[in-house]
Each structure stands twice: as C-alpha cells, then as structure tokens.
Amino acid sequence: MTTDTVEKPAETHAFEADVARLLHMMVHSVYSDKDIFLRELISNAADACEKLRYEAIENPALLAQDADSRITLSLDEAGQKIVIEDNGIGMSREEMIEALGTIARSGTRAFLERIQANKAGEGAQLIGQFGVGFYSCFMVADRVDVVSRRAGSSEAWQWSSDGKGSYSIAAADPASAPSRGTRITLHLMEDAKSYASRWTIERLVKEQSGHVPVPIRVREKPEAEPAQITDGSALWTKSKAEVTNEEYQGFYQSLSGEYDEPALTVHFRAEGRHEYTALAFIPGSQPFDMFDPDRKGRMKLYVKRVFITDDAELLPRYLRFVRGLIDTADLPLNVSREMIQESPILSAIRKGVTSRILTAIEKLAETDTEAFLKLWSNFGSVLKEGIYEDFEKRDQLLALSRFRTTTSGEAYRSLADYVKDAKEGQEAIYYLAGGSLEQLAASPQLEGFRARGIEVLLLADQIDSFWVMNAPQFEGKSFKSVSQGAADLAQFAKVGAEVAASGTSSPALQDLLTFAKERLADQVSDVRSSERLTESAVCLIAAEGSYDRQLEKILQGAGRIDGGTKPVLEVNPEHAMIQSIAATQDPAFREDAVLLLLDQARVLDGEKPADPRAFAERLQRVFARAAQV
Structure with missing residues (x-):
C-alpha cells in the first residue's frame, strides 16, 4: 500500500524535557566510552530489518524487489561524516516524532537520576537498558540528520537536530x-573524526x-563500492562447539543492551x-x-529465524532477568498474539527452557560456588518468587x-x-x-533461639513473607x-547455661500479667510470659493462626487488609525491670509501666508508639518518680 505525498513545511519541535536533559548529559560527556554509539545505531537498524521481515509475512509487497536485509556504513573522512543506512521497515512522520523526539519507555526519570549520580564510564551500562541508544550519537556528532521512508509509502521525511534542545522535521x-x-x-565533532576511518569502524x-543477524557492509569512501564485513549469520543456529566465549559475550551485549559479561550462558537445541x-x-x-511492576520478560521469539515478538511470555516471570531468544519451526510465520498466548507448543517450549535454565544454575552451584553466590546475590530475591508461584x-x-x-x-x-x-x-x-538484615x-x-543454639533464617526480601506460606516443608521440616505463635523452646536446653529458677509462676508476676492483659485488652490479644526472651523485657508476637507480623504489615501497606489482628505481648519474667514493676503496687505507676512496655515492644518491632505525646508524658512521669526514689 502507498500513500500520496503531502507537501508540508519544515517544523521545529522542542524535545520533551527528559530527552533534553539526557542529551545535555551525553553532549557533556557523561559517558567515557563513546564507542557505544555505533553498536546502538546498528542494533536499531537490525531491529528495523527484523520488523520488516515480520510485516512482510502478511504483506509480501513491502519487500518489493529488494528482499535481502542489509546495513551499510558509508564513511567520509574528508567531510567528517558517517552514514548508517538500513533497508528495514522505515518510519513515517508520526513514528519519527515518537521515536526520536520522546522517550516512551517507563522509568525515564529514575534512569536520568541514576546516570547523573554515576561516575564517568559507568553510564554506558545504562543506555541500552532504557531504549535511549539513538541519543548516544550526540556524543560524537554535533548534528544528526535522519531520512526515512516507511516500507510501502511514497513519502519520505527528514529529521534534523544539533542535540541542543530542538529538532526539525x-x-x-x-x-x-x-x-x-x-x-x-x-556530522562528527572534531575530537570524534577518527570514527570515519575504515580501520576504526571495522x-x-x-x-x-x-553477530547481528543482518549483513553489515562498509563503504570506505562516498564513491567506493561497499564491502561486506559480517555475514549476518545467526549465532544461535550454530552448535556450542562452534561458538567462542567472546562470540557469546558479543552477542549477549548486542542482544540485551548490557555491557557486562553474562554470568551464565544456556545454549541448546x-x-x-x-x-x-x-x-x-x-x-x-x-x-x-528487574523490579518493574509489570514483571515482563526480555526473551525474543523467532520463527525460522524471523523475529516475531519480544512480548511473549517465554519464561516464567521469576526468570524475567534472563536475556535471550527462542527460535522454533513449529509455529506458523503469521502466528497471532492470541495464538502465542494460547499455544500449547509455546507452553511446552516454556517448560523445557525453564527446566534447562534452572538445571544450569544448579550445575553452577555445584561446580563454581563463588560464581553461583554472585548470581544468587543479584537474582535470588526474584528466583524466590518462583517458590510462591511455581508449584512444579x-x-x-x-x-x-x-x-x-x-x-x-x-x-x-x-x-x-x-537441616x-x-x-x-x-x-x-x-x-x-x-x-x-x-x-x-x-x-x-x-x-531465646540464640541462647539455645537454634539457627534462624533471616528473610529480608519482601517475597519471603509469601513463599514461606506456600512451602509447607523441606526434607520433612x-x-x-519466630514472631508467630508459641515458641516451643522448653525442650531445648540453653547453651552453656545452668537451669535457673524461673519467676514465671510468682504471684507478683502473675498479678502483673493479669493487670496488663486487662489494661491492654483493646490493643493486644494476650499478655503472657515468654520463652523466647533472654535479654529484652518485652516483644510482640503474632497470635497462632494469624498472619506473620511482617506479612501483615505488607498486606496492610498494599491495602489488602483493613486492619491488623491484635498481637500478643510477651514479657520476660527474668528481666530485672519486669520484676521491679511486678513488685510495685502503685496503680498509677503500674498503668504507665505496662503502656510503656507495649510501646517499647512496638519500637523494637520497627513501629512507632501508638500515641507519641502520651508516650512522652508517661516517660516523663516515670523519670520523675525514679528521681524521687
């Protein structure tokens, strides 16, 4: 299908605010490695060729008489210019404004704040992650001209900018x-003119x-014939024995937009x-x-080497940090989005690839502890989501x-x-x-657990409060x-300590517990003597059968539950302060004391006193009483 050319005058537009900020950072050398601009532009060109191949499945006429994808780099040392040209899908006027005048992906503001705080050289790792790679060209060019024609259209459009706040179209x-x-x-800056040399570019x-899956050619001079320097062969079609670690790393960086080395590579047929x-x-x-609320994966789907989509759920969401691709011949080239979502073939592939990745991680844990622990430190909090979500x-x-x-x-x-x-x-x-932690x-x-030499897992990730509910046991346990229900520690002896006479059953303590239970009835479900306390005077515990304390806080914060259940206040009968309060018969002091004990337990649990002003007044009265003694 073609469209009629419509004469429109040149228009000047201001970049959106976040693009302007980004360009300012790039022009002023936020990044020390300027070489990355070429990789970003080639990656964009390859994506455009892949998108054309996909659209041509439904509309073969888009390919016209030019079915072979290619990327051509034309150099002009004398004129200090580089031209990067592809014969991909191209852009309409509206697509040009959207792609080159705005940053559409979410998280832009956080990205900008992060690169502002980064040291020079570290920012290169961030460019590809946010889809802003095109703007990296302003690190080497003081003017950029983009001419594009969308496949099937008679119209062509030119976009130009010096990167200083506006662009024309x-x-x-x-x-x-x-x-x-x-x-x-x-149009290269003076200090970037070496990028127009054949040796540097090649x-x-x-x-x-x-390993970009589109052939790349270089034209050394404007009038020269282009010479092919890469063949566009798909790395993944080769066997593992044919691919070097350096080739895997280069492909990973090109595919993912990352600049680190992969911690683990899984390649199989x-x-x-x-x-x-x-x-x-x-x-x-x-x-x-990685912690995007949508939890979308970054795996690409190919059918017979034709790029189909990067929006299919090819892995479970707890493996969303994995980058890569799956290429199958079992699906039709014109597979629809609905077919992708419901395809039993893709479900089977998803299951198979998930198993291979987890098995590879297991093998790494067995063969290279240091590398595995680094991987776990980076991705363990996400992998644990699978304990909650993936029963199998x-x-x-x-x-x-x-x-x-x-x-x-x-x-x-x-x-x-x-265990x-x-x-x-x-x-x-x-x-x-x-x-x-x-x-x-x-x-x-x-x-009490430390005193008895009993190990306790310290779970600081938010997902931990959820998966423990879905993991009924491990090896029979x-x-x-430890913050829920009874401690059940009586069967375990304290390490290196003689059994001391407990004050749990003294009449004075029982009287204090009874008084506290009555006075705090509207705030706690019970007040009882504690097995788990050895140093502190009090602590709060979730009642048996209710949510764990941390999970309840998470659910309240997310609006999933309106109000929490009343906790249990546990009191250490051996603590000198508790014994002193139990021995006091002054009703006013005793009331202040039990309310202060509850607020103390709240503070130890990471909360605030329920009524800060009343808390301060009670504390002042207790200090005044102590001064008179």
Whole structure:
C-alpha cells in the first residue's frame, strides 16, 4: 500500500524535557566510552530489518524487489561524516516524532537520576537498558540528520537536530531518500573524526556487532563500492562447539543492551516432539528494570529465524532477568498474539527452557560456588518468587535458595545445610522476616533461639513473607516464624547455661500479667510470659493462626487488609525491670509501666508508639518518680 505525498513545511519541535536533559548529559560527556554509539545505531537498524521481515509475512509487497536485509556504513573522512543506512521497515512522520523526539519507555526519570549520580564510564551500562541508544550519537556528532521512508509509502521525511534542545522535521525529496528504510548521517565533532576511518569502524563492528543477524557492509569512501564485513549469520543456529566465549559475550551485549559479561550462558537445541533452539543469558549484574511492576520478560521469539515478538511470555516471570531468544519451526510465520498466548507448543517450549535454565544454575552451584553466590546475590530475591508461584519447580527452587542466618555471618546457607545442623528433636525450620538484615539480627524474638543454639533464617526480601506460606516443608521440616505463635523452646536446653529458677509462676508476676492483659485488652490479644526472651523485657508476637507480623504489615501497606489482628505481648519474667514493676503496687505507676512496655515492644518491632505525646508524658512521669526514689 502507498500513500500520496503531502507537501508540508519544515517544523521545529522542542524535545520533551527528559530527552533534553539526557542529551545535555551525553553532549557533556557523561559517558567515557563513546564507542557505544555505533553498536546502538546498528542494533536499531537490525531491529528495523527484523520488523520488516515480520510485516512482510502478511504483506509480501513491502519487500518489493529488494528482499535481502542489509546495513551499510558509508564513511567520509574528508567531510567528517558517517552514514548508517538500513533497508528495514522505515518510519513515517508520526513514528519519527515518537521515536526520536520522546522517550516512551517507563522509568525515564529514575534512569536520568541514576546516570547523573554515576561516575564517568559507568553510564554506558545504562543506555541500552532504557531504549535511549539513538541519543548516544550526540556524543560524537554535533548534528544528526535522519531520512526515512516507511516500507510501502511514497513519502519520505527528514529529521534534523544539533542535540541542543530542538529538532526539525520536514518532507524529504523522495528521489534522494532510501526506497525504504532509514539513513542516519552523523556530522562528527572534531575530537570524534577518527570514527570515519575504515580501520576504526571495522574494528568496532566486529567487536560489538559481529553477530547481528543482518549483513553489515562498509563503504570506505562516498564513491567506493561497499564491502561486506559480517555475514549476518545467526549465532544461535550454530552448535556450542562452534561458538567462542567472546562470540557469546558479543552477542549477549548486542542482544540485551548490557555491557557486562553474562554470568551464565544456556545454549541448546531441542529435538523430538517440539524442535527449537534456545540461547539464554543470565546477566552478570542486575538489569535496571528487574523490579518493574509489570514483571515482563526480555526473551525474543523467532520463527525460522524471523523475529516475531519480544512480548511473549517465554519464561516464567521469576526468570524475567534472563536475556535471550527462542527460535522454533513449529509455529506458523503469521502466528497471532492470541495464538502465542494460547499455544500449547509455546507452553511446552516454556517448560523445557525453564527446566534447562534452572538445571544450569544448579550445575553452577555445584561446580563454581563463588560464581553461583554472585548470581544468587543479584537474582535470588526474584528466583524466590518462583517458590510462591511455581508449584512444579518449588522443591528445585527451595534447594537452590541461599539464606543469611543467625549463625552464618556474611556467608550464605542452604536449606540442606540448615537441616543437617538442626537440633535433635527440632521439627521446624525457623525464620524471621523483616525489612533489613540489620533490623532482623537485632530483633528480641531471636534471643531465646540464640541462647539455645537454634539457627534462624533471616528473610529480608519482601517475597519471603509469601513463599514461606506456600512451602509447607523441606526434607520433612515445616517452616515456622519466630514472631508467630508459641515458641516451643522448653525442650531445648540453653547453651552453656545452668537451669535457673524461673519467676514465671510468682504471684507478683502473675498479678502483673493479669493487670496488663486487662489494661491492654483493646490493643493486644494476650499478655503472657515468654520463652523466647533472654535479654529484652518485652516483644510482640503474632497470635497462632494469624498472619506473620511482617506479612501483615505488607498486606496492610498494599491495602489488602483493613486492619491488623491484635498481637500478643510477651514479657520476660527474668528481666530485672519486669520484676521491679511486678513488685510495685502503685496503680498509677503500674498503668504507665505496662503502656510503656507495649510501646517499647512496638519500637523494637520497627513501629512507632501508638500515641507519641502520651508516650512522652508517661516517660516523663516515670523519670520523675525514679528521681524521687
């Protein structure tokens, strides 16, 4: 289909605010590695060729008489120019404004704040992650001209900018424009003129973009014939034995927009009921969008080497940090979005690739502990989502999981380690969930467990409060929160301590507990003597059968529950302060004391006093009384 050319005058537009800020940073050398501009432009050109191949499935006429995709780099050392041209899908006027005048992807503001805070050189790792790679050309060019014609259209458009706040767009002469696709001309800055040399460009292409699935040609001078420097062969179609680590790394960086080395590469061909090739990479560092609320994956789907979509759920969401692609011949080239969502073939492929990736992680844990722990440090919090979501893989993920505990220090422990070292007669795997490792380690709920040498998992990730509910047991032991229900510690002796006479049953203490239970009845469900406290005077515990304390806070914060259940206030009968309060018969002091004990427990639990003013007044009265004694 063609459209009639409509004469429109040149228009000048201001960049949207975030683009203007980004360009200012790039022009002023936020990034020390300027070489990246070429990889970003070649990657965009390859994507345009892949999109054309896909659209041509439904509309073969788009290819006209030019079916072979290509990218051509034309150099002009004398004129200090580089031209990057592709014969891909091209852009209409509206698409040009959208693609080159705005940053459409979410997270732009956070991205800009991050690169402002980064040291020079670190920002290169961020460019591809946010889809702003085109703007990297302003690191080397003081003017950029883009001429594009969308496949099937008679119109061509020119976009021009110096990167200083605005751009112009006007109709281009169809006679001098590409028959389809996009031509980008970079007018190089004085200190970037070396990029117009054949040696520099060929070296960068082979280093950064050697495995782009579109042939790349270089024209050394404006009048010279182009010479092909890469053949556009698809790396994933080769066997593992034919691919070097350097080739895998280059392909990973080109595919993902990352600049680190992959922590793990999974490359295989499946044959049998379903035939497909998978090439997947686990990044060496956390992608910036790993905690995107949409939790979308970044795997690409190909059918017979034709790019179909990067929006299919080819892996479960707890593997969304994995980058790569799947190429199958079992689907039709004109597969629809609905067919992708409902396809039993893709469901089977998804299951197979997930299993291979998890198996590869397991193997890494067995063969290279250091590399595995780095991977776990980066992605463990996301992998644990699978314990909650994927019943079939739950046991495998539990076995893979690593934790900080009350005995591990800075090291990680597996659940197998925990079970092996559990106390004789210990039927549960104890855990404490909360906001940070430091806060958890200081929690009073741990005191009785430490005193008895019982290890407790310290769970600081938000997902931890959820998966423990879906993991009924590991090797015969159930999971039990130390901040919920009874502690059941009486069967375990304290390490290195003689059994001391307990004040639990003294009349004075029982009287204090009865008074506190009555006075605090509207705020707590019970007040009882504690087995778990050895140093602190009080702590709060979730009642048996209710939500764990941390999970309840998460659900309240998310608006999932209106109000929390009343907690249990546990009191340490051996604590000197508790015994002193129990021995006092002054009703006013006793009331102030039990209310202060409840607020103290709240503070230890990471909360605030329910009524800060009343708390301060009670504290003042207690200080005044102490001064008179």
